Amino acid sequence: MATAETSRLDGLRSRGAALGGAVSPVVLLLIAGAIGLLIGCLRSDVFAQLTVQGLAIGSVYGSLALALVLVYRATHVINFAQGELAMLTTYIAWQLIQWGLSYWEAFAATLVIAFVLGTVLQVTLLRPVQHRSVIAAVIVTVGLFILIDGVVSWIWGSELKFMPPPFARTNYDVGGVSIARLYPGIFVVVLISVLLVWALFRFTKLGLGMRAAALRPQAAAFAGVRVDRMLAIGWGLAAVLGAVAGLMAEPSQFFLDPTLMQPILVYAFAAAVLGGLESPAGAVVGGLIIGVSLNLLIQYVPAISSTLQTPVAFAVLIIVLLIKPSGLFGHRTVRRV
């Protein structure tokens, strides 16, 4: 009995060690935060509305952050064009709707287009430089940012575009608090996309190949994994997540213009760094934390107006990099030599 007890303890401890040891305080902190939010929501209607809104917007940040993390994990390249790519695919969705598709038909078609676009961009622009240096690849993504910006303004002009609302403009009544249907809608759509991508990585052979290619390209190639193809697919999936972020950012901004994703990219960076650049779960949680806390700060801290939102996100980014560069969920890998 005693031995069984110790071995179970050892098991738990080794599992804890495998996660980096720092996880349990972080999880406790998150639970405490969630309880705090819940109490706030029960006491104040406005607080509840802001929290739901923050969760929705935060999930958008989280999904773009996850796209950044997917690319970063595979190649250690920060894709500065991730946000602009999402903006471009949102324009494509707008165009498809203009041509007569319904919102959700356009949504589905856009995700497919985004996948192809991401893959093609990786093969044509990134692959030629990826073996040279990380910096070269990062500069290519910066160039891509400018290129997409120009192309979108050239094709569609810079005046505002309006898309039909994805969700009926009605309100839910939750215990006397009126919640616009839009926000739970955004949250659920993003959450489903993120879970599907997670399941793909976790449970499929393709996902295993992609994880292996990201962790140790050469050893993966020795097992017969086509590493270059995995990197291209990774870009495709990141573009799909970005497309979801763009499509769900548009209704929360209520219009589409070429700068749609620029502030969101900053929040996504902050979210990714907060969660730990290598951690997919961290990116999503980081996005939610940033979304909710910024939304509440604007309301309750008089000094922070909505124009100060972006600087605050930047401050989070810098503070995390200074204090805990590995982020909340970043873990040191257990490696014995």
Added chain:
Amino acid sequence: MTALLELEDVEARYGPVHVLHGISLAVEEGSIVAVLGPNGAGKTTTLRAISGTVRRSGGIRFAGRSLGRLGPDGVARLGVAHVPEGRGTFSELTVWENLKLGAYTRRGSIQPELERVFSYFPWLSERRRQQAGTLSGGEQQMLALARAFVLRPRLLLLDEPSLGLAPVLVAELFRIVRELNEREGLTVLVVEQNAQLALQAAQTGYVLEAGRVALSGTSEELRSDDSVRRSYLGY
């Protein structure tokens, strides 16, 4: 009879540095062949030239096919498993995921392969959920070997399997390699510092020096050669 693997005048370089100056060797199907030599002789590079992870020229023929234009994944798909020196395992993945990765190129059920691997490495079965990085160095090397074997390779390239392992584990490792060779007909090309062990397991051997084959012959011949004895066997 033609050999399963033939190298003819293979040269390889890292940037401007020439490492192999024309290596020729042959590995017969079903045999174990050892490659010996001092550090920097080009032993590891020879394996890398075969698996396509270094720029190479010259003739490399495997089962009648030229490997010259293939990358590492293409070579692996032909049935050549390369267990590199040191980190052959994915420490961030579980034991189970590592094994599944070994069978990456296989279609359909891999259950029979896994059963067979577990018969050689019974402890792997119990620890399949464990993160590979939490295994000891010896266990990781065994896992790397097991993973390579799930591929059901026709040729196993084994690079310095004894590196950093306790003598008991090295002996165990070589015992399993010999067993795989005898029972499953696995062909093995092994690079090894421990010449004693390597020549015990192998039927033939090559001694490399400065990127060239300095000496070759059966294990018997090499063991009785004075220069080999002095330089590599130490008596």
